[in-house]
Amino acid sequence: IGVDRLIDKKKPWLMIGMIALAALNGFYFLYMLTCFIAVYIIICTLYRYPHNRVRELIGAVLRNIGAYITGILLVGIVFLPVIAGYLGSMRSGTSIAMQNPFVYEWEDYQEMFISIIAPQDTWDFPGMAAVGLLSFVFLYTPLGKRWKQLRWGMGIAAAFMVFPAGGYILNGFSYRSGRWMFMLCFLLALTITAMLPSMLSLCRKKKYKALVVM
Numbered sequence: 001i002g003v004d005r006l007i008d009k010k011k012p013w014l015m016i017g018m019i020a021l022a023a024l025n026g027f028y029f030l031y032m033l034t035c036f037i038a039v040y041i042i043i044c045t046l047y048r049y050p051h052n053r054v055r056e057l058i059g060a061v062l063r064n065i066g067a068y069i070t071g072i073l074l075v076g077i078v079f080l081p082v083i084a085g086y087l088g089s090m091r092s093g094t095s096i097a098m099q100n101p102f103v104y105e106w107e108d109y110q111e112m113f114i115s116i117i118a119p120q121d122t123w124d125f126p127g128m129a130a131v132g133l134l135s136f137v138f139l140y141t142p143l144g145k146r147w148k149q150l151r152w153g154m155g156i157a158a159a160f161m162v163f164p165a166g167g168y169i170l171n172g173f174s175y176r177s178g179r180w181m182f183m184l185c186f187l188l189a190l191t192i193t194a195m196l197p198s199m200l201s202l203c204r205k206k207k208y209k210a211l212v213v214m
Contacts, residue, residue: 002067003037007044007060012067019071023079032170032180037064043152102163112161126161126181132188135195143198150187150194157184 002015022030041060049056072079104112116128128136138144139151160166161184167176 003040003064004044006063006067007041007048009059009063012063012070015064015067016071016074019068020074023072023075027079027083028172028179031172032183034068035170035180036183039156040153043149047149102165104162104164126184126188128188131196132192134199135192136188138195138199139191144195147191147194150191153187154191157187160184 002012002018006012006015019030022033041064042057045057045060046053116126117133136154139147139154144151160170160180161178164176167178167180170180171177
């Protein structure tokens with residue numbers, strides 16, 4: 001909401017407060033949130049302002065950067081020493097090279113598929129309820145044509161899950177991790193909220209067709 005307000009050229013106080021709160025809770029998750037904020041700004045600005053896209057995007061980025069820095073400075077007395085301590089530790093230099101940044105091993109894709117439909121004891125892949133999987137599928141049918149921004153968001157998040165480079169980038173380029181999956185779950189919740197009314201309004205024949213597709 002704070003990012004939306006800045007895209008719409010409103011007051012930055014909510015964004016500043018949320019960044020300060022996120023910084024107090026740790027720079028690791030703040031880093032992941034920052035990555036998704038950047039993607040969100042690009043998607044929303046380009047769709048919200050079809051004219052003068054470049055100018056509006058630059059303005060939105062600068063406003064968000066200003067609010068972001070202000071939020072960090074508000075809690076800098078706590079946040080900056082933590083960063084300094086981490087950079088001075090042995091762990092900051094730890095890095096595990098990826099064998100292939102574009103493709104997992106076949107066994108990993110099998111585990112990914114099973115984890116999606118039947119939750120496992122891992123955070124590398126999200127477990128979805130049936131309604132979540134159905135909502136994701138329907139999002140990319142004519143029923144979801146009004147949710148173009150959500151389509152892009154879910155598509156990018158799914159790409160980060162499918163390709164090893166996604167978990168590597170979102171883990172600070174140290175090693176692949178799925179701790180960022182909380183953002184995919186958030187997007188999935190939005191997808192269910194957006195698609196469920198349309199899914200419930202389908203006639204029986206179309207519901208049967210959807211069941212066959214699944």
